[in-house]
Amino acid sequence: MLRKQAKPRPARGPARALLFAALGDETRLALVTRLGSGQAASITQLAAGSRLTRQAITKHLRVLEQAGFVRCRREGRESLFALDPGPIEQMQDYLGFVSRQWDEALGRLKAFVED
Amino acid sequence: MENTIEKRIELKAPVSRVWRALTDYKEFGEWFRVKLEGPFIAGQTARGQITWPGYEHVVWQAVIQKMEPERLFSFTWHPYTVDPGVDYSKETPTLVEFRLEPTATGTLLVLTESGFDKIPVNRRDEAFRRNDGGWTQQMKNIEAHVAQAS
Numbered sequence: 001m002l003r004k005q006a007k008p009r010p011a012r013g014p015a016r017a018l019l020f021a022a023l024g025d026e027t028r029l030a031l032v033t034r035l036g037s038g039q040a041a042s043i044t045q046l047a048a049g050s051r052l053t054r055q056a057i058t059k060h061l062r063v064l065e066q067a068g069f070v071r072c073r074r075e076g077r078e079s080l081f082a083l084d085p086g087p088i089e090q091m092q093d094y095l096g097f098v099s100r101q102w103d104e105a106l107g108r109l110k111a112f113v114e115d
Numbered sequence: 116m117e118n119t120i121e122k123r124i125e126l127k128a129p130v131s132r133v134w135r136a137l138t139d140y141k142e143f144g145e146w147f148r149v150k151l152e153g154p155f156i157a158g159q160t161a162r163g164q165i166t167w168p169g170y171e172h173v174v175w176q177a178v179i180q181k182m183e184p185e186r187l188f189s190f191t192w193h194p195y196t197v198d199p200g201v202d203y204s205k206e207t208p209t210l211v212e213f214r215l216e217p218t219a220t221g222t223l224l225v226l227t228e229s230g231f232d233k234i235p236v237n238r239r240d241e242a243f244r245r246n247d248g249g250w251t252q253q254m255k256n257i258e259a260h261v262a263q264a265s
Contacts, residue, residue, distance in 0.1 A: 020231055095231065098194045099120050102226060106124050108146040109224075113128040113136045 019087050022067035027052065028060045032069055032083060040073075040082035119229040127221040134185045137213050149175040157182045161190070180210070188213045194228065 023029055035041060043061070047054045061081055064070045068087045072079050126133055136142045140151040144163065151163035157179050165173040177192035191208040209230040216223040 095120065098228065099122075101194075102120060102122055102228070105147055106122055106224070106226065108148075109133075109136060110124060110126055112142070112146040113126055113132050 018067055019069075019091050022063055022069060023091075025060070025063075027056070028064055028069075031057070031060055031064060032088075035070060035081060035083035038083070040080040042078045042080055044078070046081070119227055119231075122224075122226040124224045124226075125218065125221065126224055130185045130215050130217050130222045133215055133222045133224060134188075137188045137215075138182060147175075151175075155179045155182065155188075155190075177211075178208070181212075185215055187215070191230075 023032065031046065034046065043054050043057055046057050046061075050057065061070060061072070065072055065081075068084060070081045071084050072081050074080075136146065138155055140154045140161065140163075143149070143155070144151050144166070148165060148167045149163040150166050151161055153161070155161050160176060160178050163175045165171060165175055177190040180189040180191060181187050189210060189212040191210050193208050194211075209228050212225075212227045212229075214225040214227075216225070
């Protein structure tokens with residue numbers, strides 16, 4: 001169950017909870033998906049074709065930025081937002097870690113009841 | 116990315132045998148590698164000491180939810196809390212469910228662990244508190260996009 005991993009430890013507790021919480025919103029998820037193409041985008045671009053106001057999008061982008069999902073850089077008068085895949089990889093690592101622990105525990109259960 | 120972990124395993128043992136291995140605290144402790152203080156009782160906290168070498172300092176704790184004989188055993192916990200420097204109690208626990216079904220050769224055990232997207236209760240930021248989950252379906256799309264981006 002609790003075997004030492006060759007990989008670095010998955011994201012620590014509170015940090016990890018923050019990641020899951022930051023994506024627990026349809027709008028933010030949509031923004032992450034949109035930025036997932038790899039193209040940085042401005043708030044104006046992200047608001048185009050959306051029912052949301054620029055203010056609402058800005059607010060959600062700040063939450064994503066705080067959690068590390070997006071990075072913001074200035075270009076001229078605009079702020080451009082780009083996706084950082086790191087946190088999503090961390091979340092995947094964490095779920096993979098828990099999943100592997102279950103594989104091991106259930107393997108032991110199988111041996112135990114079939115003995 | 117999946118938000119729920121699901122494992123299905125065929126066991127060559129009758130449901131009654133598997134049920135005992137899951138819900139008798141001594142038997143559970145054998146394969147799960149935890150020395151529990153006492154029996155599992157629905158609605159109560161079960162506690163014990165991990166017996167895996169190197170992790171004996173870790174306290175195992177879960178709140179037993181459902182015990183429907185030979186059908187469903189469930190508890191909530193903070194999964195694999197191996198880091199003593201982290202206060203896991205502030206996180207929302209996940210739900211672990213063991214479902215049993217008889218088969219021709221024994222028992223089908225379906226394990227699920229869910230709730231990874233729940234919001235920690237202590238989050239002060241209003242934005243986090245208003246979350247309502249719901250990223251499960253869309254996570255699959257994101258995964259494809261992220262793969263392209265990275």
